[in-house]
Structures are given as C-alpha cells and as structure tokens.
Amino acid sequence: MSSLDLAAIRAAHERIRPFIKLTPVLTSEALDTVCGGRLFFKCENLQVAGAFKSRGACNAVFSLTDAEAAHGVVTHSSGNHAAALARAAQLRGITAHIVMPTNAPQSKVQNVGSYGGWITFCEPNLNAREAACASVAARTGATIVHPFDDLRVAAGQGTAAVELLEEISLLDVILCPVGGGGLLCGTAVAAKALAPDIKVIGVEPELADDVAQSFRAGRRISIPTPATIADGLRTNCTGEKIFPIIQQSVDDIVTVSEENIIVAMRAVWEKLHIVIEPSAAVAYAAILQGKVPGAGRRIGLILTGGNMDLATLPWVKS
C-alpha cells in the first residue's frame, strides 16, 4: 500500500471483519452533565485482545501473500500491538515473533503468551527495540509489522472511526490518543473523508509529547523514552510514513498532565463502568483539563484499550 485513503480503510474493514468485534459506543448522563456536551465513547477496550490494535494487526497479517505469510511476522511493541499481532498470526496459522521492552506490564506479556507469540525481551528504548526486531527478521525472513509506521496497520486502525461515524451522527470533534500516531493517522483520514467538517484532535501525555512537538515543528522530533503512566503512549518518535498524513489531516494535537490522566481514568471506570488503561484515558483528560471545550458539542472519544495490571491502581495508596 503506497497511500492511505478511505477506500483502503474500507477494504481493511472487509478484510478484518470476521476477526474483530463491532465495539459498542457508550454514553454517560453523569459525564455529559459535567462537561455540558454529549460524549460518545468508542470502546476499543472491549475489542478482541482488549485494544484497537487488533484492527491494524489483522489487516496487516491478512494482507500478506501466502509466500510472505509462510515466514511469519515480527514486531516490537509495549504490549497491545504485540498481543494483537500474536492473535492475528495465530488466526492465520503463522508464527509471530514479538520483541517487548523489559518494562512492559505483566498483563500485556501474558496476553502475548496466551496467543502463542514468541517473545524476545529488550531494553526499553526505540533503538534496542528496532535492532532486536531487525535481527529476528533477518534470521527468520519474517515480515516486520511496525506498531504504527505501516499504512496497512494505520488503515486497520481507521476502521474504528468508520464504525463510530456510522453509528453516531453529527460529531463536532473526535479525540484520539496518540502514541506513535497510527491510530490518529487512520482516524483522521477516515473522519475527514466521511465528515469533512469534523475536527480530529490528537491527545498525548505532556511527558510523551513527541508527536505534538513534531506537529508544531513540521518535522519528526525524537524525545527520550517518556516516563508517563500511559504505557501505551511511551513512543520516542512518530513514523516517516504516517507523519505527512498526520500533518495534512489532523487539526491539532494537545497534551494532558499525569494527574488528569488518572482522574479521567477513574471517572470513566466509575461512570461508564468499564476498565480502561491509562493510555485510553488521555482523550477524556483533554476535556477535564480544558484543552478541548466540551460545552454544547458532540464529541467522539476513542477509548483505545483496557489491558492493565489490576493488582495496583494509581489512585489506591499502596
């Protein structure tokens, strides 16, 4: 795939439909009252393997030719893409090699194992991850499926926005958590094609603002490994394939504090009665923190995932 457009996202949707869930869009009278608008939460925490990543991973794996697929796939990931790729490979009956950072949450490591992925641990930084991934690919002939800088992956991720817009009409804004930017890229392309007036706004932790910095600078900026609680958003730098699309299609990228991520996460657990991981909470945190006005607007929020260790909770003193 050399470009990303609605047709590619529609094709991805048809390809992956047997392997993913049509996730519900939830609302909360209580949260609507707090913000004075209407909030529509697209619950990708309820997706298979607990995250939107199943969409992109399935599209990448089922796009391979049989000859390519025979050598398996390989990726590096902090967790959700890893589990999603392992599951997709298992569904196709091929091998998934997964390079994971040593600080990945235990629940995410277990998820990869439960889907039969072959795990290689590495240091928690981008260079180590990419080196380990390249080494496995060279040894096995496996196809690298990058967690975000891959247009097949981004096309798959864009299918969540398609479903959201097919179910909920007249949205003013879509808020999208940003790690490397794959979901943001697919979401923006889908949304702008289906509803040109919609604003697509990415949300990053202040501590992991590489894509926000890049967006303002007009060039890809790399940052040291971020320490944010939002483990799914700890990327160093956005991708060269997706960044031009983000620049062209996204309206803004805002950042939120660690404190607001935790408050937002707890509010979603309490009022929507669902478990979301910290990375998924940044979208609602942007409203809580006043970065995106909610009053009088219809806002879609993509809740990206729900995989986390429940032995400790950020608001419970240990």
Add this chain to the structure above:
Amino acid sequence: MSSLDLAAIRAAHERIRPFIKLTPVLTSEALDTVCGGRLFFKCENLQVAGAFKSRGACNAVFSLTDAEAAHGVVTHSSGNHAAALARAAQLRGITAHIVMPTNAPQSKVQNVGSYGGWITFCEPNLNAREAACASVAARTGATIVHPFDDLRVAAGQGTAAVELLEEISLLDVILCPVGGGGLLCGTAVAAKALAPDIKVIGVEPELADDVAQSFRAGRRISIPTPATIADGLRTNCTGEKIFPIIQQSVDDIVTVSEENIIVAMRAVWEKLHIVIEPSAAVAYAAILQGKVPGAGRRIGLILTGGNMDLATLPWVKS
C-alpha cells in the same frame, strides 16, 4: 398487575424503552477457553444508573396513573434500586423518597442524590427498612415501589432476558444473581416463554442464601442480615408475590463462596474490561466454582450492576 407473563414483560419493554439503554452482550475468548463453553454476558452494569434496576423502576413509575404519581414514590433499597427509582421519578417529574440502610456504599448514596432523591437513613435490617418506608408512605401518600416484591418491577427486570434472547440464540442456560428475587422472577418468566428448553438458574452468595433455602423448603425462609461482600444481595427474605412464580419457573438456585465471588469479579474486570460490582460476579462465580458446568454449553450471564467504591478493591491489600 395481578400476574406476570410474557405479555406484561413485552408491555413493560415498550413502556421503558425511551428511558433505558439496549445494553451490549459481551464475550471473551479467554473466559470461553477457561470454561470450555461459550459465555454471553448481558451487561446491565452498562445500563443507565449502572444497574438493571432502571428497568423495573421505570416500569413501575411510568405505570402509575397521574393521580398516583402526583404523590410521588417511596422505596427502601441498598442502593441500585434506589438510584434507579430516583432517576425514573425525576424523568416523570415526581418526588422519590428513598430509605437506605446506613451501610450502603457511598457511591450508591451519591447516585441517589445525583438524581434528586430524598434520602432517609435507617438501620440495616429489613424490619427497619420496611417501617421507615411505610412511615413515609403514610405521611406523603407516596406509592411504595418495593425493590423486588412488585410484579411491575419484576416485569421490567425481565426485559433484560428478552434482549439477551433476541440477540443470542440457542442458549442452554441463563445464570441470574439473586438478591430478593425480582430479576430472577422476571428472567425465568421471559426465558421460559421465549425458549421453553432453557434452564434458568439463580445464584446467591452462600452467606445470603435465603432464596435458595426457600426454594428447597417450598416456603419463604427468613435469615439474619447477611454479611456477604455482594451488597446488592443482602436480603433477608424473598417476597410473597414473586416467590410462587420463582418456584414454578426457576430450575435451580445455587450458592457461591465469598472467595469465588472476588476471583470471578477480578476475572471479569481483567478479561472483559468492564467494572462490575460484587453482586454481579456471582453468576460467573457459579461456573468457576463448578456449581454450573460450562463445558460445551452456551450460557447467558446477567451482569447486574457496576456501582461500587473504587477507593478500595477486594483483591488489593490496604
């Protein structure tokens, strides 16, 4: 209403449809693998006000004549029925008087307040609750809407099973948490009318097994106030109106341990990525504890609610 049948439940469904959500049915590949069957979770924790109780409360409130409604409604409840009745009354523009036990969870007290209910606290036992409720009714002329021994309420609760059976075909069993028995009563009547071969099994905590005892004895048995973690199921005795229907329509009532309730609750949080309260976990606990075999069967489980204090969790040592 002098009897409960599918027609009454269908009528309730039409009456309450504008005021409740069609809740999703969720599945988990991981939980299916553990039990060897297919589990279909009807997510009433995602219902408005966070529990199935909105169904019965809306049916009762919108069944009143204008003359009755003018005096308001009154009930006693450990929490979810209270919030649901307060919300239903607010929607109809009438007063809801709520008698709550002093040990009700703070989150449930806040829910009642957020819907404009007038709260009266009382001692946490059935006699005190009923006395306070009767006193308010005598003073105000409000209609008593009993939390479970009311056929309008039971008809509303039965609509969850109707939705489950319309969405998921060929269920072998429906597992239903049992407090006073209103949900069980409505579920059994709906399920047996729609799918006569289905088994309807109630699940109670071992520590709150009043309905299980009554079911075996063939007469209503009262127990001291139970100490189970499942605060929504702390009833002393089932109701005289609903008990004959339960005897006639329910196949069995099984009990589960406190330990298995907590393990089941955590598994649902981790694998389904939703927040359920302890009371809702008893249905899956029955499978975990081997009280209801899961292998090779298609089992519907009603997850009754998701309201709980998130400051402490039963599996996190404080």
